[in-house]
Amino acid sequence: MTDPSPLPSHLRRIAQVFVDESMADSPLARRVRHRLADSTHGHIPWTVVPAGADRVHFDRGADQALYLKEYKGKFLRFCPGTRAYHCCAYRIIHIGENCPMACSYCILQAYFQDRVLKIWANQDDLFTQLGEAFSADRSTRFRVGTGEFTDSLALEHLTGYSRDLIAFLNDHDNVVLELKSKVVDLSWMDAAKRTDRVLPAWSLNAPFINEHEEFHVSTLTERLEAARTCARAGFRVCLHFDPIIHFPGWREGYAQTIDMIFDYLTPDQIAYMSLGSFRCMPQLTPIIADNFPSATYIYNEFVPGLDGKARLLRPLRLEQFTFMVDRLRAHGMDRQLYFCMESSEVWQQVFGHTPRHLGGLANHLMARAFGE
Amino acid sequence: MHLSNETVTAPASAIRTAGAHLFWAAEPSPGLIRSMARHGQAQAVLVRETADGLALVAGYARVAAQGQLGQPVLARLVETADPVELGLLYLADNSLRPLDDAMRLAALRYFRLLLDDAQLAGEVLPCLGVTPGSRDAKLLADWLTLADSWQGHLAAGRVPLAAGTVLTRMDEADRLAVAPFFAELSWSRSNAVNLLTWLYEASKMTGRPVAEVMADSGMSHGPLRELSPKDAMARLTALAREARQPTLRAMQTRFDTAARKLVADTRWRVAQPDNFETNGVELTVRIADPGQLEQAVHDLQAMADRPHWHQLWDTTADHD
Ligand code: SF4
Numbered sequence: 001m002t003d004p005s006p007l008p009s010h011l012r013r014i015a016q017v018f019v020d021e022s023m024a025d026s027p028l029a030r031r032v033r034h035r036l037a038d039s040t041h042g043h044i045p046w047t048v049v050p051a052g053a054d055r056v057h058f059d060r061g062a063d064q065a066l067y068l069k070e071y072k073g074k075f076l077r078f079c080p081g082t083r084a085y086h087c088c089a090y091r092i093i094h095i096g097e098n099c100p101m102a103c104s105y106c107i108l109q110a111y112f113q114d115r116v117l118k119i120w121a122n123q124d125d126l127f128t129q130l131g132e133a134f135s136a137d138r139s140t141r142f143r144v145g146t147g148e149f150t151d152s153l154a155l156e157h158l159t160g161y162s163r164d165l166i167a168f169l170n171d172h173d174n175v176v177l178e179l180k181s182k183v184v185d186l187s188w189m190d191a192a193k194r195t196d197r198v199l200p201a202w203s204l205n206a207p208f209i210n211e212h213e214e215f216h217v218s219t220l221t222e223r224l225e226a227a228r229t230c231a232r233a234g235f236r237v238c239l240h241f242d243p244i245i246h247f248p249g250w251r252e253g254y255a256q257t258i259d260m261i262f263d264y265l266t267p268d269q270i271a272y273m274s275l276g277s278f279r280c281m282p283q284l285t286p287i288i289a290d291n292f293p294s295a296t297y298i299y300n301e302f303v304p305g306l307d308g309k310a311r312l313l314r315p316l317r318l319e320q321f322t323f324m325v326d327r328l329r330a331h332g333m334d335r336q337l338y339f340c341m342e343s344s345e346v347w348q349q350v351f352g353h354t355p356r357h358l359g360g361l362a363n364h365l366m367a368r369a370f371g372e
Numbered sequence: 373m374h375l376s377n378e379t380v381t382a383p384a385s386a387i388r389t390a391g392a393h394l395f396w397a398a399e400p401s402p403g404l405i406r407s408m409a410r411h412g413q414a415q416a417v418l419v420r421e422t423a424d425g426l427a428l429v430a431g432y433a434r435v436a437a438q439g440q441l442g443q444p445v446l447a448r449l450v451e452t453a454d455p456v457e458l459g460l461l462y463l464a465d466n467s468l469r470p471l472d473d474a475m476r477l478a479a480l481r482y483f484r485l486l487l488d489d490a491q492l493a494g495e496v497l498p499c500l501g502v503t504p505g506s507r508d509a510k511l512l513a514d515w516l517t518l519a520d521s522w523q524g525h526l527a528a529g530r531v532p533l534a535a536g537t538v539l540t541r542m543d544e545a546d547r548l549a550v551a552p553f554f555a556e557l558s559w560s561r562s563n564a565v566n567l568l569t570w571l572y573e574a575s576k577m578t579g580r581p582v583a584e585v586m587a588d589s590g591m592s593h594g595p596l597r598e599l600s601p602k603d604a605m606a607r608l609t610a611l612a613r614e615a616r617q618p619t620l621r622a623m624q625t626r627f628d629t630a631a632r633k634l635v636a637d638t639r640w641r642v643a644q645p646d647n648f649e650t651n652g653v654e655l656t657v658r659i660a661d662p663g664q665l666e667q668a669v670h671d672l673q674a675m676a677d678r679p680h681w682h683q684l685w686d687t688t689a690d691h692d
Pocket of ligand 1: 098100102105106107108150151
């Protein structure tokens, strides 16, 4: 008998599993059960949630629960962009909700008040819905991602969800899947038949932000090492500077991370890179103040944006964007760069052109995702 | 049940009127003394028997009034010495009394030493007219952590309950820096919360103590003494706002200056509608008759040739 192996550090606070009665014998539940059994978390209790119970209650301090749930809603969704700013318009494959890591700026704190990590265990239903959407017209291309209501790879060690998704999408070469994460899990890699249809993606930030505002996540070096491993295996990667935070020393911090990227990657290995300034629903600010009392960036000069979200005052955003874009361009980056949710004015002032010049942001990113 | 059916009478001087459970003890009002002189004591006070004689459980003002009138006190006996029960009996006896935030806080300061949070929420908050878990309950919990001197400001109505959250977020040095504003001026709820919040957030934004933010913003107390209390508070609030939003305020000032020049001698108004999120400006004019319409069109044509437009569109630059 082999010794049980510890879970990755970001999963060690999982102390309970809930599973819907209808999902108790699903392949996903069996896999999670098996993987947990092989780990030092083999002892944690499982609770079957009877049909009709609409939510589980779990409140044990810092402990987290994993909930393997039968999801009845739409698995393929649109990104909730607004008209006021240019949206990247990717489609969301909804695989679950909530995240085991803890970033002070994370919007999920406002969405989910409990520590229950939900995973949709009815994968058959998900693949049926996706199959219908992606097969209806094989000439329609899709750029999809799973990292909207969770981190794409946070639970991969237990669920193998992205690996399943990649295996399913192997038969759909009109779809590019982006896996956006702040941890390193490359167990999905060998499932991909076409390395040009999967875009592993990592969020980056200034070292100070990574160290002080992101908890239970991997280091910047680990993320870039993983990106290099993927690039060497033939994948192109995506990087996201989001949220860019205005803090004392931001110039040195972002310069350091930007320079570091090119110790690991060349510009042609990067499909695209977004820059997004910290913005949030006004309700999030007091939540951050309560949950992360040392997060002082929330007290910067924010104003209500055109979408009602609090955003950094435009000249301050421009100052940061211009600094970063200049530095990225000096490293050879150009058409890979785009802004997440910015106005034409900001595009023009920083890039010297607007998304219209690129044929629209959605079209541009679609083309880049498909390697054109 | 700790209330007995036994009543006694005793001279006021024979009743000990000290004890932390008498947290709202106050001298009798002239109205109460008048009423008791005319009608006598309508309602018995609560006392308990101790080895040292009678001790008051509730009814401080009535005992004091009877003492002043030289009349004996009618008292009902209570059979407990438990401080929680004494406090709850005191609340029950005072249940018709109108409460303010300072009184609620005084009661909670007494019970907090005796009960845990769940018991406070279950037993005490409802007696104080506060819903457990409500915003007021959270604010009172914040106030419990503040020093007595702040409670004095609350009791005097110089600082509102709503300021509790930001005061507790400040450290001791920051609270000391803002304390003089509340020793002399009586602030409205919104002005107090705005002033404190803007100062606190400006200090966090710049990584400096509140005292330094205040000094740099010209908020030291001296020169403001010349102003009336109302003007002083308005000035302090405006200065705190400027400290909180230095870039935005500077842009707004530049915009206002350029806008004034642009619309000089016309009925037109110019506004920036979206905190400079776009370059857009809004022009408005109020017109009541054809003559005004003709004039407005004429003025607009003249304004189009004025040089101030680009100053409106680029408020990040100093155009002087
Ligand atoms: S990793 Fe992403 S989803 Fe998870 S807490 Fe951080 S920002 Fe939120």
